[in-house]
Amino acid sequence: MIHHRVESRSAAWFYLRLGKPTASEFHRIVTPTGKNSTQAEDYAHRLLAELMLGKPLDEGMQTEWMARGNDLEDSAIAAYEFQSGIETSLGGFCTDDTGSYGCSPDRLVGDVGVLELKCPAPNTHVGYLDDPDSLTLAKKPQVQGLLLVTGREWCDLVSFHPELPTVIRRVKRDERYIDTLRVGLAAFCSQLLVMRANLEQRYGAFKPIVIPSEKAPSAPDPGPMGLSEDDLDWWLSQHTKEPA
Numbered sequence: 001m002i003h004h005r006v007e008s009r010s011a012a013w014f015y016l017r018l019g020k021p022t023a024s025e026f027h028r029i030v031t032p033t034g035k036n037s038t039q040a041e042d043y044a045h046r047l048l049a050e051l052m053l054g055k056p057l058d059e060g061m062q063t064e065w066m067a068r069g070n071d072l073e074d075s076a077i078a079a080y081e082f083q084s085g086i087e088t089s090l091g092g093f094c095t096d097d098t099g100s101y102g103c104s105p106d107r108l109v110g111d112v113g114v115l116e117l118k119c120p121a122p123n124t125h126v127g128y129l130d131d132p133d134s135l136t137l138a139k140k141p142q143v144q145g146l147l148l149v150t151g152r153e154w155c156d157l158v159s160f161h162p163e164l165p166t167v168i169r170r171v172k173r174d175e176r177y178i179d180t181l182r183v184g185l186a187a188f189c190s191q192l193l194v195m196r197a198n199l200e201q202r203y204g205a206f207k208p209i210v211i212p213s214e215k216a217p218s219a220p221d222p223g224p225m226g227l228s229e230d231d232l233d234w235w236l237s238q239h240t241k242e243p244a
Contacts, residue, residue: 001151004093008104015211016093016102019051021188023103023145030184032140034177044192051196054207072119076160077107080115083166084156088115094149100189103149112153114146119160128159128167135159136169141181143171148178
């Protein structure tokens, strides 16, 4: 696994995902029951469009429910950590070792778990309260995809609503389904390469992809009295990132 420590929906996050199948869309390649999805060709065209343009198609675009999920994410994380008694860490963006496909865990849990958060409409959430297994089945390609890419042992799948009880389902690796998903992804990625080669042969090379980097923060102003070691230590603690 390759782990990129970037903030979700940052410019770098969008460009790291560009043209790659990602876990939230794995259901368009393999269905929850393990069959080939009829949506695969349309999904391939979408990824190829990103590669031809050299930019994400959905950067900055959000549906009403996506925006709501982003607004509630911090509350959902807090609710999970309170109920589970477990602290979480930045999920970022992860890919398989070849960088062919990836996933964006909402959070990492310890050394063996991942967290996937959903903030659905109230009626959908009540449906999950009534039948928690329906949540697990509906999100199977994504959750097992997270476990495939990260190599982790389990995923805590959470449905959150601020005024209703929280649903938490711990989903373990389903090795048979993961094998099916791995085969399906390999075939999809191979076909994607063939389609790209055909397009480049007919219309020319695709635009290069340039991943934007975060602007380096400027050092603190030393002022007339100079910069103390305490000031420098504090600044470094705020701006030095862990190596990727």
